Amino acid sequence: MKEKQIDHPIKKHPLSDVWSSHPEALSNNYQAIVTPPPIEKIIGEMFAVGQFYYYVLNVANSTLSNHHPDLLPMHGLKKFPKHLKEIIELIHPDDIEFVMEAERMTIEKIQEIGWEHQLNLKCSYCFRMKTGKGNYEMFHHQAIHTLKDENGRLHQSVNIHTNIHHITQKNPYTVLVVGIGGRNDFHQMQYGNNKNIELPPVELTKREIEILSLLALGNSAKQISTFLEISYHTITTHRRNIFEKTNCTKISELIKKALEWGLI
Structure with a gap:
């Protein structure tokens, strides 16, 4: 079943400038018809070794929908966030610069591979997020692209956040773009001159x-x-x-x- 995307005011967030610099790749059609993504199939292609949640991101206006219920207790929230800005505000302030650069790196790598393959590429990296306990813990972020608009620009993705603090507290500050759905791409990119890896x-x-x-x-x-x-x-x-x-x-x-x- 298709549902018409509900329009929401656009809220500025740190990734806005990164995304706006690539209008050829990311949709700005706020009123596009949105089809709910195949969540069950996506879960089968994701990496999760701890408690996780997901949400659907409308790239055009950064609104969120289809939240997994565990998002609330994992971050101690009382209601589901409506905009990506609210998710970014949970990220450790010292990791924001890395997140912005990671997004630039993934967009540039996908451009190099070819926009036509975007729906068969998954991006991932790590950062710290505030939890319901009031502290910051390490999370593994994955973005799976699920829908393009009528002009072939990315309109929707599913973001998955997995708490990996019980496995490691080290952030390698690496960014991955890997193939899914039959593609075998594997691109590992290092952030800056980081020596911690x-x-x-x-x-x-x-x-x-x-x-x-x-x-x-x-x-x-x-x-x-x-x-x-x-x-x-x-x-x-x-x-x-x-x-x-x-x-x-x-x-x-x-x-x-x-x-x-x-x-x-």
């Missing part, structure tokens, strides 16, 4: 990073074999090599290191 002891191959990401999603070797159309034996060999290279013995340890290395 802990580099992997050895370099993982592109295929190993792809399998690592699928392992982090909770997929078994058999499921990954089916998804990638590669033999089960090949997947188990890659998995063994990943654990050996990263010096890990269990998946939870692998996910922790992968987050701190900015690989997922």
Whole structure:
């Protein structure tokens, strides 16, 4: 079922200037007909190893809808935010500059790949957010693009925030643009001259990073074999090599290191 987008006053936020500098990529059609995104399919393609929530972002006017109920208790809110500005106000002030630069980096990378592939690309990075306990904890942000307007510009995305503070408090300050829906893109970008990232002891191959990401999603070797159309034996060999290279013995340890290395 389609529903007409309800117009709301535009509220200025730190990402406004970043987005407005790319009018060829992002929609400004406030009255476009919006189709609710396929949330169940999106959840299947997201990385979540802790409590999470999502919301749908109307890129044209930064309004929010379709909030996951856990958003309220995780941030100690009494009502769902209506504008992206309210979400950004929950981010640690010291991380805002990084978030702005991360958005610039993702837009420029997608432009390099090609706007026509935008709906099959997912962007992710980490930052600290205020919680219902009154402190700031590390969150993993993912943006999955779900709808373009009639001019081919991005009109809608689903943003997913996962609390990863129980896994790591380190922010690698890396930005990822990866393929979904059949694409195998993997682009890892480093913010500034940050020295805080802990580099992997050895370099993982592109295929190993792809399998690592699928392992982090909770997929078994058999499921990954089916998804990638590669033999089960090949997947188990890659998995063994990943654990050996990263010096890990269990998946939870692998996910922790992968987050701190900015690989997922």
